[in-house]
Amino acid sequence: MKPSRQHAEKLVTDDDARPERVAPEPKKSATTGPRPKLSEYDFSNFFFGSGDDPFVMVDAFDDWWPDARAAGYYLFVGQPMLTPPVTRVDILEAKNYTKLSNLINFASYNYLGLSYREDIREAIIEATGKYGSGASGSPILSGTLDLHDELAEKVARFKRTEASLIFPSGYSANLGVIAGLMRSGDLVVTDQYAHASIVDGIILSKAKVRYFRHNVIGDLERKLREFPGKKLVIVEGVYSMDGDLAKLPEIVEVCRRHGARIMIDEAHSAFIFGKNGRGVAEHFGLEDEIDIHFGTFSKSLGGIGGYVAGSQKLINYLRGFARSRMFSCALPPGVVAGLLKALEIAQAEPELRVKLWDNVGVMSNLLKKSGVDIGSSASQVIPIMVRDDERVFQIAEELLHEGVYLNIVRYPAVGKHRSRFRISVTAAHSMADLEQGTEKIIRVLKRNGLCH
Amino acid sequence: MPLTRYHFRQAVSAFFEMSSEGARAILPRHLEPLEVRHSRGVFAVTAFDFTDSMVGSYHEIVLAVISPPLMKGGAMPKSAFYPFMVGTSTREAREHAIQRWHLPHFMSDIGMDFDESSGQIKVKVFEADEPILDLTVTEHAWTEVDHLYQAFTIDESERFKADIHMKGRFTEHEEEKGEIVLHDHPMCEQILDADIESYPFRELWMKDGVQTFEELETI
Numbered sequence: 001m002k003p004s005r006q007h008a009e010k011l012v013t014d015d016d017a018r019p020e021r022v023a024p025e026p027k028k029s030a031t032t033g034p035r036p037k038l039s040e041y042d043f044s045n046f047f048f049g050s051g052d053d054p055f056v057m058v059d060a061f062d063d064w065w066p067d068a069r070a071a072g073y074y075l076f077v078g079q080p081m082l083t084p085p086v087t088r089v090d091i092l093e094a095k096n097y098t099k100l101s102n103l104i105n106f107a108s109y110n111y112l113g114l115s116y117r118e119d120i121r122e123a124i125i126e127a128t129g130k131y132g133s134g135a136s137g138s139p140i141l142s143g144t145l146d147l148h149d150e151l152a153e154k155v156a157r158f159k160r161t162e163a164s165l166i167f168p169s170g171y172s173a174n175l176g177v178i179a180g181l182m183r184s185g186d187l188v189v190t191d192q193y194a195h196a197s198i199v200d201g202i203i204l205s206k207a208k209v210r211y212f213r214h215n216v217i218g219d220l221e222r223k224l225r226e227f228p229g230k231k232l233v234i235v236e237g238v239y240s241m242d243g244d245l246a247k248l249p250e251i252v253e254v255c256r257r258h259g260a261r262i263m264i265d266e267a268h269s270a271f272i273f274g275k276n277g278r279g280v281a282e283h284f285g286l287e288d289e290i291d292i293h294f295g296t297f298s299k300s301l302g303g304i305g306g307y308v309a310g311s312q313k314l315i316n317y318l319r320g321f322a323r324s325r326m327f328s329c330a331l332p333p334g335v336v337a338g339l340l341k342a343l344e345i346a347q348a349e350p351e352l353r354v355k356l357w358d359n360v361g362v363m364s365n366l367l368k369k370s371g372v373d374i375g376s377s378a379s380q381v382i383p384i385m386v387r388d389d390e391r392v393f394q395i396a397e398e399l400l401h402e403g404v405y406l407n408i409v410r411y412p413a414v415g416k417h418r419s420r421f422r423i424s425v426t427a428a429h430s431m432a433d434l435e436q437g438t439e440k441i442i443r444v445l446k447r448n449g450l451c452h
Numbered sequence: 453m454p455l456t457r458y459h460f461r462q463a464v465s466a467f468f469e470m471s472s473e474g475a476r477a478i479l480p481r482h483l484e485p486l487e488v489r490h491s492r493g494v495f496a497v498t499a500f501d502f503t504d505s506m507v508g509s510y511h512e513i514v515l516a517v518i519s520p521p522l523m524k525g526g527a528m529p530k531s532a533f534y535p536f537m538v539g540t541s542t543r544e545a546r547e548h549a550i551q552r553w554h555l556p557h558f559m560s561d562i563g564m565d566f567d568e569s570s571g572q573i574k575v576k577v578f579e580a581d582e583p584i585l586d587l588t589v590t591e592h593a594w595t596e597v598d599h600l601y602q603a604f605t606i607d608e609s610e611r612f613k614a615d616i617h618m619k620g621r622f623t624e625h626e627e628e629k630g631e632i633v634l635h636d637h638p639m640c641e642q643i644l645d646a647d648i649e650s651y652p653f654r655e656l657w658m659k660d661g662v663q664t665f666e667e668l669e670t671i
Contacts, residue, residue: 040530040599048486048520056523063528203490211469211489213628213651388593415626416654417592 041068042389044412070095072393075408084116085302087426087433089405095397103405104437106423111272111380112352113428114342115302127337135330139166140319143330151336154343155307159278159293163315165308166336168328170267170296171197173306176322177263177292178234179204186230189223189260191215191246193239198265207232214239217250224258231260237269237280241414241422243374243381245269248284256289263292268381271300271346277353301342305331356380356427359434363425366438371452372445375420383409384421384441386450392419395448402440456552456665462501462566463618463661464573464589466630466652467518470495474646475517478536480606482671483519486531488653494518495648496533497587497632499575500663501566507548511541511564513577513584515643521602522613522671529615532602537639539577539584553668554605554612558639572629573657583635589655592625597658605668613669620661630655 046061053059069077074094082090082099085108090101114120127147137143148166156164167173178201182188186207190198193214202209210223224231233255235246246264255262266279274282279295281287292314297305308318319325331339346352360380367374373385386392389411396408399421407422414420425434445451467488475485475493485493500512514535521532538555539562540546549555562584565576571591577584598619605612630652634640 040597041528045528045530049523050484050520051523060523060528199490209491211492213649411626415628417625418627 042411072396075393075396085110086116087113087429091405093400100400100405103400103403104433104440106404106406106425106437108426109268109299109424110302110428111300111356111424111426112302112342112346113426114300114345117342117345119345120302120338120341123341124334124338128332128334131333133334134332137329138326139328139330140326145330145333145336147333147336147340148330151340151343152307154340156309158343158347159295159309160287161293161309162312163310165315165318165322165325166331167306167308167322167325168331169304170294170298170306171200172324172328173294173296173308174198174265175201175204176324177294177308177318178202178207178232179323180318180321181205181292182207182230182232186232187224187227188232188234189220190234191236191239193236193241194234195236195240195265195267198234198236215244215247217247217254220251221254221258224254224260231258232263233260234263234265237264237266237273238379238381240268240381241409241420242383243377243379243422245280245283245378248280248286252286252289261291262289263294264290265294267294267296268299268379270295272353272356272380277346277350297339297342300346301339303335303339303342305335305339352427356425359425359427359429362431362434363423363429363438366434367441370438370442370446372442372450380425382423382425384423384445384450386419386421387417389417389419391448392421395444395450396421398444398447399441402444404437404440404444406441455667456506458500458502458663458665459504460500460502460620460661460663461659462568462573463498463620463658463663464500464566464575464587465496465498465656465658466587466589466632467654467656468495468497468632468652469493469649470517470643471647474643474648477646478517478642479519479534480604480611482611483534483604486518486520495643495646497585499564499566499577499587501564502545505545507542507544510545511562512545512549513539513562513564513575513639515639516603519604522604526615527600529602530599532604534604536642539579539639553603553614553665554607556605562639577639579637579639582637584637584639585635586631586633588631589652589657590625590627590629591623591657592627592655594621594623594659596620597622604671611671613671615666615669617664617666618658618661619664621659622656622661623658624654624656626654628653 046057049057077094079094080092087105088102089105093100135143152164152166174197182205184206188202188207189210191214192211212220212223264281270279271277273280281290293309295307297303375383375385392410409422410419469492472485472491472493488494496516496518498514503509515537516533516535518533521529535555539558546557563578567574573589575587601616603614603616628651
């Protein structure tokens, strides 16, 4: 019998309980051949497969998964956090179902440390008390509450655009905007590292897509050249796996020269970059050159949802054509009230951004000083390059047991053997968190020959 | 038919993004292109330096489109491909591969140079004085492997699948360090308009190994 979630909860509530090692049931291979060798396969091998049965890859995956899970993929199944995403967290480790306590948290993207602030919690409770749990309708029918309008207005004011539109998630916002605007026969050009929601939005739009090599402006120009129709270029302010910035000045210049509209996804940069926190576009002084500003509420504001900001006529149009918004329930009132409060704090307390950037400087310097490869990061997203798809799991386990919780990024989320850890630095981290966390990370990396 | 073995010194391979339309135009109707991302198929090049086989030693270049493997039980292949153009350095090798595996060939002898130095290998493929393609592949960590692949072929009336085992020292990565230059040569004419990227998203390199073909199956 596999350990169940119930079983896991029992272990957590019983401090004396030792993790029970449950021998897996002998498993019959779903295929007639030998079980796939763990090290030779990854998720990408189970995506495509022709045959007569739609479950053909499900069976093959089921042959591979038990060994893969035990070997490290359990780190991807979602290890339950038992505390708020504060800087020290408890989690339920998903291999042996043991509780790991007081881990230094570099995994949550709560960049300004807002999700658990008392004033935000109070705003959520108050709105939930007044409006109840949900909006109970699509935003274009009965789902828009006064809170939603207030949030859209305040986001637009913050972004210094004429209007904005609120979506239930960042993913749905990208889907809604891209598929709402672009059509079959149009061209979307995006960076090869574009987020899945951008790619899925393009797929949904049926527009032709060309990917340019990451931040290589010459390749962007090559991909735009000689296309006669409507062109949209989509870049991200901060790329979420590498923490580097779009080369926006050059990108804007190329787009203008080729008559392409520009959309920037500021999921990891809004409320952080720029003098006023308006994002990478503000950082480069190019806000007015951007046609579509996109962002999420789940990163710096610590809630959930997405927004698109731009001209009034663009927002009017998208209100009618962004299907992912029209056919989803509006955000719950408690969430919206929390976001309103978070937005207010993000603007009223610039010292949070100052603290964040100080923390980023401390963390980057400590890592670099020890020879840790942090790639080309220039943001609060700091990768630690491991470049070994097998060992990344083993080192991650060591880090967990050393007391550090961070994200593992492995193929196919990044290229083969471009595996890494991803650190999210927040304004909430104390100097002790950063120093102790870095010390632990370096200790483990050193043991594994990844730094000096 | 017994297993057919080809011993090699070098098997240098790289995967490049190409347009899915370009891939679909090359594939027979029963195969679909595998997309590495939306609307982007995969063009694969493999250059072999065979040291021993039924037809002696020879060089071979294989141009292929990656397709999903055929899953009907049995071991799961690492990947599957449809070779649409093969060039060899000897007539014997060509005739053997056409007869035994139904592989489509460029019908003149080609030449190949393998130049290995400091973690990379450069392969130049040419016909007499005419360049065909130049391929550069770089290394990552080396390991011993035994990988299973599927190759699909056709003739006028039938469709085939061959299981191929590749055993030897192996390195693979996606650091995008390699390069390809496709020249205006008849061997490349099917792909010159397929929007092939000049850098590989995946580089694979094997040394001192053996390629084993299982019996050809009709599918």
